């Protein structure tokens with residue numbers, strides 16, 4: 001494999017994850033988790049989203065969370081926005097990066113943000129202006145980029161034309177999102193290979209959901225195609241309230257462990273991250289899908305069984 005020496009992880013658990021928890025995660029706990037994640041060396045955190053509080057009531061405290069987190073120097077604190085109003089709120093709240101949301105499929109876009117793709121693109125123009133005025137980078141996210149739970153396959157050509165529109169609006173980067181875990185590694189590789197070759201100056205990133213157990217494989221495929229930024233969620237929290245069957249993101253500590261085992265650096269302290277995952281599990285009050293908190297790292301060793309020990313000693 002041709003492995004990079006380093007990739008960067010954007011933690012999305014406090015946004016993608018907390019938005020879909022059965023219970024509202026108290027503001028205090030959200031702030032705590034963001035601060036704990038930053039202290040682990042996570043370089044980018046999608047803290048929350050500035051959407052309609054009726055659409056996503058669990059993130060209605062976006063302003064307060066942004067105001068009360070401890071801003072660690074060097075950490076990028078981002079937020080998701082669907083329109084100009086969200087962008088203005090995010091800028092006002094002091095985000096470092098504006099991440100937009102629009103779907104590659106018409107029906108998911110309508111379900112998610114109540115707009116056609118054309119209307120969303122028009123809104124994105126306004127978002128780009130708000131971000132530019134505030135001198136903040138805009139990262140354009142494309143949901144259902146690899147398949148839609150309502151419409152099925154998304155042709156690469158339509159993805160390509162969307163990317164073109166977003167690049168024209170001045171997006172610094174494009175985040176392709178596999179909202180309901182429909183992507184496979186070959187598809188992910190082909191998409192990034194083609195798109196990144198056409199727009200080499202855009203920052204490319206991948207947002208995966210592990211709905212069908214392909215998330216880490218998809219990350220590796222994207223890495224092979226040159227992608228160096230990946231979204232992940234502590235403990236494997238996550239899901240889209242507007243996509244049936246959506247489950248958690250690729251689990252941050254599982255992904256970081258996989259990368260570190262391969263010699264790919266992330267700048268994250270994995271042991272501390274595992275402690276955060278246990279803390280998040282306690283906060284949400286139910287088991288999280290991540291594997292590492294149950295299995296331990298690969299360097300975990302078990303005691304040699306007595307009978308085996310005797311055989312070994314007798315040799």
Ligand code: COA
Nearest residue numbers: 049050051052053055056082083085086101112113114240
């Ligand atoms: N934050 C807060 N309020 C907002 C808002 C925002 N980003 N955008 C719009 N509003 C308010 C408007 O001010 C207006 O308020 P008013 O009725 O008091 O005048 C009202 O919402 C309706 O505005 P409109 O533009 O018609 O919005 P809408 O009702 O069609 O909803 C979205 C569109 C995008 C705001 C809404 O669908 C949404 O927030 N979706 C969230 C999607 C999401 O987070 N999905 C999960 C992540 S993938």
Ligand code: ZN
Nearest residue numbers: 016179207239
């Ligand atoms: Zn997601």
